[in-house]
Amino acid sequence: MEIIDTFSNKKIKINLSPNIYLCGPTVYDYVHIGNVRPLIIFDILNRVMSLNGNVTYVHNLTDIDDKIIAQAQKENKNELDLSFFYAKDYLNLIDKLNIKKPTYLPKVSENMNEIIKVIDELIKKSFAYEKEDGIYFSIKKWDKYFKINNFSVDKLKISDLSREKNSFDFSLWKITKDNGIKFKSKWGDGRPGWHTECAALIMKYFKGKTIDLHGGGVDLKFPHHINEWAQFSALTGSDITRAWMHIGHVNFDNKKMSKSLGNTIYVRNFLKKYSSNVLKFLLISSFYTKPVNVNENSIKNAQMQVDKIRNLLFKLVYLYDLKENNFLIKKDEEFLKIINNNLNIPNSISLLNLYIKKINKNYDKEIIKKFLFILNIFGISYNIDFKLLNELKNKKMETDDLKIREVIKI
Secondary structure (H helix, E strand, O other): OEEEOOOOOOEEEOOOOOEEEEOOOEOOOOOEHHHHHHHHHHHHHHHHHOOOOOOEEEEOEEOOOHHHHHHHHHHOOOHHHHHHHHHHHHHHHHHHOOOOOOOEOOEHHHOHHHHHHHHHHHHHOOOEEEEOOEEEEOHHHOOOOOOHHHOOOHHHOOHHHOOOOOOOOEEEEEEOOOOOOOEOOOOOOEEEOHHHHHHHHHHHHOOOOOEEEEEEEHHHHHHHHHHHHHHHHHHHOOOOEEEEEEEOOEEEOOEEOOOOOOOOOEHHHHHHHOOHHHHHHHHHOOOOOOOEEEOHHHHHHHHHHHHHHHHHHHHHHHOOOOOHHHOOOOOOHHHHHHHOEOOOHHHHHHHHHHHHHHHHHOOOHHHHHHHHHHHHHOOOOOEEOHHHHHHHHHOOOOOOHHHHHHHEEO
16 A cells, blocks of 8 residues: 655555554543544555554554543543543444454553653653653754744744743643642653653554554644654654554534534434444545535435445345345455555545446446445445345335335444
8 A cells, every 4th residue: 555645745655564553532522523534544544454464553542631631620520530431432432333443542541651751761862851840842852843844933833832941842741730630750740741642652562663654633743743753753763654644624514623613513423313334434535635524415425325335235135135145255456456545535435336336237246246345445334134134025025215224224
């Protein structure tokens, strides 16, 4: 597979048996559909890469954060209890969405020793310094900081970095006397900085080696991913990853979906009305770097895509008499050629629809196997009630849309 790195804009060939990392959610609330777009995109990536070898896939959960503390105080709960509840909900959601489980799903709270070790090493190498309120990374010590993507000083003036010795230096460890969970360290009780969490997890799970692919939402590109990169390179002298993937925003009626704007659609609420497959087609319909605009029409189009697949599956089992044990798949080289070119999912969907059209015209076992192969790579789940199907056949009943939906759950 070749991926266009979103920092250099160069095509990078990804190795067989790759190491990949996806930045996960901060578990302080139920996730909205924008939060799971990277998860769904990386699931397709993981399934394709797993065809050629073993993939080591790490997807973290941030369960220590100021947002968690604020929400816990709002709900009058212990913050670890709160984060545990929402982390469990997210993990259940991974199952509901038929996501192939990542190799590791580490929580920040369970990796504090590794995080403290990384900070200590950065201090020893003079990349970090101590102040009364914590430990900070000195960006001037990493010469790539201002060169990557032509960042200028003006672009770096953001509010959350305003307290430090150098106004652009970022926090590695926050010493705090405020409410909220605190961890012991030689510098004082506190909590790790967000950017250090991911850098430490990559150091741990990939043993300090450059990984093949690192991804997350486009809003993480700066400062989060740059700051991860800075720490990893400071410790190892190498780049943190060979290629970056940044997933486009999900908009609602052409406005970015965010909790602050109050226009979010929680996944749990979406799934009360639509299937997980509708959500998937909704979020993969645009190229992964591009935004997805959610509205009534785009949801309707995603539902129509799922209905086309349902109707064909019904035709296969009802008219073509495809048996339960005959749902065979065949690796489709044409599909793989498309998908391996920078994960071009929209063009892959076009190929899927071409196969649907061909099978509807003419029963072709080989194309049926390819059609089922693509459904598998997209993680499209379906269940066929063969008992009900046989009843319909035996009674020679007319089949309408309602009966088709009863036989094929998708």
